[in-house]
Amino acid sequence: MTVPDGGAGAAGTGPRPATRRRAAKAARRAELLTAAARQMAERGFAGVRLEDIGGAVGVSGPAMYRHFSSxxxxxxxxxxxxxxxxxxxxxxxxxxxxxxxxxxxxxxxxxxxxxxxxxxxxxxxxxxxxxxxxxxxxxxxxxxxxxxxxxxxxxxxxxxxxxxxxxxxxxxxxxxxxxxxxxxxxxxxxxxxxxxxxxxxxxxxxxxxxxx
Known part of the structure; x- marks a missing residue:
């Protein structure tokens, strides 16, 4: 039997994994923007590194580039x-x-x-x-x-x-x-x-x- 596509998993218990991943990525991106605003307000754009921003929310330096290229x-x-x-x-x-x-x-x-x-x-x-x-x-x-x-x-x-x-x-x-x-x-x-x-x-x- 085909399960209707209502945005839920096969058991109808919640959103699909891909949807959850997108939501999690958007939430982490928002955290990074908030951390960046705080650090740049304190030290200026030139005084902050991308790695500093990621570190404030537990994102490693290389992983930052999955969210922002620069x-x-x-x-x-x-x-x-x-x-x-x-x-x-x-x-x-x-x-x-x-x-x-x-x-x-x-x-x-x-x-x-x-x-x-x-x-x-x-x-x-x-x-x-x-x-x-x-x-x-x-x-x-x-x-x-x-x-x-x-x-x-x-x-x-x-x-x-x-x-x-x-x-x-x-x-x-x-x-x-x-x-x-x-x-x-x-x-x-x-x-x-x-x-x-x-x-x-x-x-x-x-x-x-x-x-x-």
């Missing part, structure tokens, strides 16, 4: 992933709608959530962008520009609602300055996480709404 390939994947997540998350916030002030508050909250949960990635992105391959660098910068422009549109709408006099060039300067402020948070002295979140939120809003 340290640069690993960096490319790491920064492309965080750039895509930032752009997609920000775009989703904008797409939800609401008043400009509500949307701007939601964008600030979203970015700070990424900062407090992925500080190593933010540090590496801020410092080691120049170490990407040209193709990855181009794509990361394209995603960053699109992310910034979503913020610019919302900032113009929010500030214009109160003053009617914020042009695009100034809105872009405000957004970039605000990112500089927020993205420096991984390098700040130790501080209570809840209080830091509130402080960063207030400072980001003040930077975007500044009266000049």
């Amino acid at each position: 340290k640069t390939e690993l960096l490319d994947e790491m920064l492309l992933d965080i750039s895509r997540r930032l752009y997609a998350g920000g775009h989703e916030v904008v797409a939800r709608g609401g008043t400009p002030d509500e949307t701007l508050d939601a964008l600030i909250a979203f970015h700070i959530d990424v900062l407090v949960t992925k500080p190593d990635l933010i540090t590496v992105q801020d410092r080691d962008l120049s170490s990407l391959t040209p193709a990855a660098n181009h794509e990361v910068r394209r995603l960053q520009r699109r992310y910034v422009e979503d913020w610019v549109e919302v900032t113009m709408a929010a500030v214009d609602a109160g003053t009617g006099r914020l042009d695009r060039a100034e809105a872009r300067v405000r957004v970039h300055a605000m990112f500089g402020l927020l993205n420096s948070s991984p390098r700040l002295p130790d501080f209570d996480a809840d209080r830091l979140r509130g402080l960063l939120t207030a400072m980001a809003a003040a930077a975007l709404h500044a009266r000049v």
Whole structure:
């Protein structure tokens, strides 16, 4: 009798071995990316070897090459992933709608959530962008520009609602300055996480709404 192909083994007790192997490889790859972000945040891209990253999660030097062909390939994947997540998350916030002030508050909250949960990635992105391959660098910068422009549109709408006099060039300067402020948070002295979140939120809003 033929067993229907439902993704289970012959006895119908679980996923096929090949599926389990793919899941295990994906999980190990994610562990390696996390370890790489932590080490590169601490020592910089140039100060970390592929073998160091593998050693942090129990992967031997030669076995690392089954996951990544080089340290640069690993960096490319790491920064492309965080750039895509930032752009997609920000775009989703904008797409939800609401008043400009509500949307701007939601964008600030979203970015700070990424900062407090992925500080190593933010540090590496801020410092080691120049170490990407040209193709990855181009794509990361394209995603960053699109992310910034979503913020610019919302900032113009929010500030214009109160003053009617914020042009695009100034809105872009405000957004970039605000990112500089927020993205420096991984390098700040130790501080209570809840209080830091509130402080960063207030400072980001003040930077975007500044009266000049």
